[in-house]
Amino acid sequence: MKTIEAESVAEELLGIYSRLGFPKEVLTDQGSQFVSGVMKEVSRLLSIRRLTTTPYHAMCNGLVEKFNGTLKAMLKKMCDERPKDWDRYIDPLLFAYRETPQESTGFSPFELLYGRTVRGPMRILKELWTGESEVSETKTVYQYVLDLQERLEQTCQLAREELKKSRQRYKTYYNKKARVRNMKVGEEVLLLLPTDKNKLLMQWKDHFQ
Structure with missing residues (x-):
């Protein structure tokens, strides 16, 4: 945009x-x-x-923030290699992201959306090397819709289970250095807040109760 x-x-x-x-x-x-x-x-x-989302709480939409970070890294690499026409490769970069299985869900975004594996460069290369290609079964439209719906439901269920495992794993990593602190009413505490001049910079501020 x-x-x-x-x-x-x-x-x-x-x-x-x-x-x-x-x-x-x-x-x-x-x-x-x-x-x-x-x-x-x-x-x-x-x-x-x-x-x-809650301000300054990226975990609220973690999947989106993770995607943004991955895409930025991919664009940074592309800008380094093709500084003059890097914008022409945005669509191929997005395709590469969409066909790659995510660690959190275990499925690629394409599979979760359409219920089938996308035919990408790696699939084409495999077909060229092996001389094999997948031949889809001949089905009625009604049977195809039913099978697709069932496949999507199973895929979403598996993705939810993988997300639960990922959340537990990320929680363990996040709380690895956390310590339980007991605060009493009236005690002064320090808060890590953005600076007044730059919201990307953080500093400890006192006199909070």
């Missing part, structure tokens, strides 16, 4: 909804484009419940 103004974001979301359907809930951060009057009106017209 060239801009991230509320109108542009709303139009882009409508394009996504037109392909995938209208959700019941949408979780966003508290960026001005998401909490604007335009977005509130769009959500009201489409009967979408708006949810926002």
Whole structure:
């Protein structure tokens, strides 16, 4: 997107909804484009419940933040190798991300969305090397829809189970150095908060009770 103004974001979301359907809930951060009057009106017209994350708490939408970090690293590598035309490779980079199984779910985003494995460069290379290609069975449309629905339900169930395991594993890592502290009412404490000049810089502030 060239801009991230509320109108542009709303139009882009409508394009996504037109392909995938209208959700019941949408979780966003508290960026001005998401909490604007335009977005509130769009959500009201489409009967979408708006949810926002807690400020400075990236774990609330951890999958999105992890995706952003991965994509930034991929773009940084591409900018280093192709500084003049790196923007031409955004779609291939996104394809590579979507066809790769995620550690948290155990499935690729493509599998979770469409219920089948995408035919990507690695699949094509395997076919060229082995001379084999998967031949799909001939089924009626009705039977295909039923099988697809069952496959999607099983995939989502397995993904939920993997997410539970991942959450427990991440919780163990996060709490590895944590210590139990007992606070009493009236005690002064230090809080780690963003600085007044730069929200990306943090500092300890006192005189909090």
